[in-house]
Amino acid sequence: MRQLIECVPNFSEGRDMTVIKQITDVIEAVEGVKLLDVDPGEATNRTVVTFVGEPDVVCEAAYRAIAKAKELIDMRQHHGAHPRMGATDVCPLVPVANITLDECAELARKLGKRVGDELGVPVYAYESAAFTPERRNLAICRKGEYEALSKRFGVKEENPDFGPCVWNEETARSGATAIGARDFLIAVNYNLNSTSTRRANAIAFDVREKGRPQREDPKNVTSKVVKDADGNPVMIPGTLKGTKAIGWFIDEYGIAQVSMNITDIRTTPLHVAFEEVCRCAALRGVRVTGVEIVGLVPKSVIIDAAKYFLRKQQRSVGIQESELIKIAVKSMGLDELKPFVPEEKIIEYMIEDRSAKKLVDLTCTGFAEETASESPAPGGGSISAYMGSLAAALGTMVANLSSHKPGWDARWEFFSEWADKGQAMMSQLIHLVDEDTNAFNKIMAVFAMPKGTAEEKAARAKAMQDATLYATQVPLQTMKASFATFEIIRAMAVEGNPNSVSDAGVGALAARAAVLGAGLNVKINAAGLKDRTVADALVAEANQLIADACREEAEILEIVNGKIN
Numbered sequence: 161m162r163q164l165i166e167c168v169p170n171f172s173e174g175r176d177m178t179v180i181k182q183i184t185d186v187i188e189a190v191e192g193v194k195l196l197d198v199d200p201g202e203a204t205n206r207t208v209v210t211f212v213g214e215p216d217v218v219c220e221a222a223y224r225a226i227a228k229a230k231e232l233i234d235m236r237q238h239h240g241a242h243p244r245m246g247a248t249d250v251c252p253l254v255p256v257a258n259i260t261l262d263e264c265a266e267l268a269r270k271l272g273k274r275v276g277d278e279l280g281v282p283v284y285a286y287e288s289a290a291f292t293p294e295r296r297n298l299a300i301c302r303k304g305e306y307e308a309l310s311k312r313f314g315v316k317e318e319n320p321d322f323g324p325c326v327w328n329e330e331t332a333r334s335g336a337t338a339i340g341a342r343d344f345l346i347a348v349n350y351n352l353n354s355t356s357t358r359r360a361n362a363i364a365f366d367v368r369e370k371g372r373p374q375r376e377d378p379k380n381v382t383s384k385v386v387k388d389a390d391g392n393p394v395m396i397p398g399t400l401k402g403t404k405a406i407g408w409f410i411d412e413y414g415i416a417q418v419s420m421n422i423t424d425i426r427t428t429p430l431h432v433a434f435e436e437v438c439r440c441a442a443l444r445g446v447r448v449t450g451v452e453i454v455g456l457v458p459k460s461v462i463i464d465a466a467k468y469f470l471r472k473q474q475r476s477v478g479i480q481e482s483e484l485i486k487i488a489v490k491s492m493g494l495d496e497l498k499p500f501v502p503e504e505k506i507i508e509y510m511i512e513d514r515s516a517k518k519l520v521d522l523t524c525t526g527f528a529e530e531t532a533s534e535s536p537a538p539g540g541g542s543i544s545a546y547m548g549s550l551a552a553a554l555g556t557m558v559a560n561l562s563s564h565k566p567g568w569d570a571r572w573e574f575f576s577e578w579a580d581k582g583q584a585m586m587s588q589l590i591h592l593v594d595e596d597t598n599a600f601n602k603i604m605a606v607f608a609m610p611k612g613t614a615e616e617k618a619a620r621a622k623a624m625q626d627a628t629l630y631a632t633q634v635p636l637q638t639m640k641a642s643f644a645t646f647e648i649i650r651a652m653a654v655e656g657n658p659n660s661v662s663d664a665g666v667g668a669l670a671a672r673a674a675v676l677g678a679g680l681n682v683k684i685n686a687a688g689l690k691d692r693t694v695a696d697a698l699v700a701e702a703n704q705l706i707a708d709a710c711r712e713e714a715e716i717l718e719i720v721n722g723k724i725n
Contacts, residue, residue, distance in 0.1 A: 162214065163214055163257065163259040164213065164257040164258070164259070164508065165214075165215050165218050165255055165264055166212045166218075166253070166255075166507065167210070167218050167219075167221070167251065167252070167253055167254070168208060168210050168252050168254065169208075169226070169248055169250065169251040169252075170208050170244075170248070170249045170250045170251075171206065171207045171209065171225075171229050171233065171247065171248055172205065172206060172229075172244045172246065173200075173206070173207060173238075174201040174204055174206045174207045175202050180198065183209070183225050183229055184209060184225075186224040187211055187225050189224075190213075190221040190224065191217065193212070193218060193221045196210045196212060196456065196510060196511075197210040197455075198210075203240070203241045205241070206242045212510075212511055213511070215264075219267055219270070222253075226279060229247040230248070230281055230334045235333060235334065235335040236332055238306070243302055244305060244335075245306045245309060245335050245337075245338070246306065247281075247333075247334050249302075249335075249338065250286075250298065250339075251271070251337060251338070251339045252340050253268045253339075253340070253341045253342075254341070254342060254344050255341075255343070255344065256458045257507075261288050261341060261342075262288070265287075265288040265289040266289075267341070268285065268288075268341045269285055269289050272322045273322045275322065275323065275339065276324070277323070280324055281334050282313070282322070282323040282325065282331055282334075282335075283320050283323050283336065284301040284302075284320050284321055284338045284339075285340060286301045286338045286340035287341055295321075298338055302338060306335045306336075309327065309331070309335060310327040310332070313327045320336055343424055343426065344425055344458055345423050346421070346453070347454035348419075348451060348452065349410075349417040349420070349451070349452040350417060350418040350419075350441075350450075351415055351417055351451065352415060352446050352449065353415075354416045354446050355414070355416055357408055358407070359407070359444055360407025360408065360409070360416040360417060360418050361407030362407070363407065363418050363440050364407045365405075366398055366399065366443075367398045367405055367418075367420075367433070367436055367437055368400065368403050368404055368420070369397065369398055369401050370398065370404065371395045371397040371398040372398075373393040373396070374395065374396050399436055399440070400428050400433055401428055402422060402423045403423065403424075403428055404420065404421045405419065405421075406418075406419050425461060429465070430464075430465055431464065431488075431491075434451060448493075449496060450493025450494070450495075450497065451492045452497050453500075453505060456505060456506070458507055459506045459508045459509070462484070462485055462489075462502075462506060463481070463484050463485070463488070465488040465492065466484035466487040466488040466491070467580075469487055470487060470576075471576075474569065475572070475576070476559070476575060476576040477580045478556055478577075479583070485506075518594050519538050519542060519593050519597060520593050537600045538596070539600065539681075540678075540681055541599070541600070541638065541681040542593045542594070542597050544638055544642070544673070544674045544675075544677035544678040545589050545592035545595075545596055545642075545674070545678070546590075546593050547642070547670050547674040548641055548645060548670070548671065548675075549586050549593065550670045551642060551645040551668070551674060553582070553586050554664065554666055555578070555645060555649045555667050556579050556582030556585075558656040558661075558664050559575045559578040559579035559648065559652055559656065560575070561656070562652070563575035565657050575655075578651055581647075582645075582648045585641065585645050585648065588641050589638065589645075592637060592638045595634050596635060596681070599631040599634040600631060602627040602631065603624070603628060605627070606623045606627050625691075629694070631681075631685045632681075632682055632689065632698055635679070635681035635685070636678070636682050636698060636701065636702060638674065638678040638681075639675050639679055639682065639705045639706075640705065642674035642675045642678065643671070645667065645671045645674075646668065646713075649667040649668050649671060650664075650668075650712070650716050653665070653723070658723055662720065664716070665717055668716040668720070669713065671713070672709045675709035676706055679702045679706045682702040683699055686699050
């Protein structure tokens with residue numbers, strides 16, 4: 161599965177657009193990076209840039225941007241309303257898809273070391289990348305801002321984690337940078353059937369982690385605030401961890417909203433926050449009528465919300481992605497103020513290359529006709545992957561039918577879990593349909609490489625071996641993914657709706673065909689590998705999967721025929 165991270169560097173320049181453009185140009189020059197937003201602020205003299213991509217390319221783009229900012233921005237001349245300590249003030253890495261916060265923290269540390277070693281910029285590791293608990297807090301890393309760095313450098317407990325610890329002309333110009341990893345922040349507004357800012361604020365104070373000040377008379381909001389021994393207000397915490405919130409009135413819509421930042425989406429997912437704001441609003445006689453998401457969200461936020469609401473209905477969560485998104489939109493009223501367009505609000509969809517021609521986007525007729533054409537791709541490998549996806553789809557169908565079967569209400573969750581698992585299997589195999597063709601195209605690309613010199617011939621030979629190995633590994637992945645579908649097919653043959661047992665049987669036939677078909681591709685491509693030890697190991701693994709698939713098919717068909725008879 162493709163890993164995606166977001167990077168949100170803040171540069172200490174918000175007025176000179178030529179400087180900002182030069183920085184964003186080096187980001188966009190990195191292949192595979194998608195620049196999502198550039199937000200300059202004149203009063204703050206600061207620009208927030210947002211871009212996404214796979215981890216390696218994002219880290220490369222971040223490095224180049226930090227280098228360009230060092231070249232163009234002189235901190236000795238910088239003044240602005242926002243706290244800052246360097247030309248690149250902060251540079252957080254944020255997990256978006258198929259990557260953990262801990263993995264992002266490790267990437268941030270590697271980036272910080274590279275920036276310190278190669279660019280000579282002092283770097284403080286913060287948030288989840290911090291080496292000490294204190295430095296998780298950005299304010300601690302940045303205390304005293306740029307003006308305090310000359311006094312901090314050289315003091316052991318104040319020194320940066322990477323890069324130089326001395327104050328000289330170079331560091332005076334660049335300042336220091338905080339590089340770290342944090343969770344994705346969601347900005348969301350809850351629409352209320354009220355125009356009262358006071359009511360909206362009260363709801364915000366009910367839920368936000370900070371809560372509200374404790375008063376001597378809890379029933380009198382004008383009574384004195386209770387203070388501790390140090391003179392600080394005593395706070396009554398709100399109900400939602402990792403959230404900040406306030407109430408306001410929006411002239412544009414003519415309604416009050418609870419405006420919230422969710423800073424820890426693992427502790428407080430969007431749907432949990434929504435339910436709690438609804439509960440607290442109802443206690444005050446107010447209703448949440450919809451939700452406005454500000455900016456972008458990872459796909460998982462919307463999918464998790466959809467599954468939560470489906471489970472509340474005791475409905476199967478193993479349905480297609482587009483339907484899950486519709487459920488989330490309608491459950492939380494994401495389209496109340498304006499249409500919710502997934503391609504404009506979900507990060508993964510924003511960066512998807514929709515111009516690229518994909519086999520899986522063809523109609524059934526188009527796929528068959530493309531296969532029948534004189535083009536060598538798609539071939540048997542892609543067809544095998546598609547057969548595997550159909551096997552998973554049939555198992556998922558039986559699970560969904562069983563989950564919604566009248567009289568089987570007590571077992572809905574059992575079948576829902578199988579359907580959800582089947583959807584994941586199907587998605588993986590659909591991805592492999594195009595990946596098998598991509599692997600073939602890598603081999604064809606090698607034939608276009610030059611071979612005029614000994615060096616060119618050597619490079620061409622190596623590229624051919626690399627491409628051939630990849631073209632062998634991809635169908636092996638297809639074999640493994642297709643074999644995995646036997647698990648759901650067997651479960652549905654045994655436990656599923658008996659009226660659909662023949663569908664489970666067809667799924668077993670499709671799964672076996674997928675494994676054996678992909679196995680042929682493993683063998684024919686492995687024959688082109690010069691490293692026979694690797695080739696023999698790949699073929700041996702393929703042969704074992706073939707034997708196991710034949711056994712699974714036979715056993716499942718025996719179950720199916722037994723039920724039919």
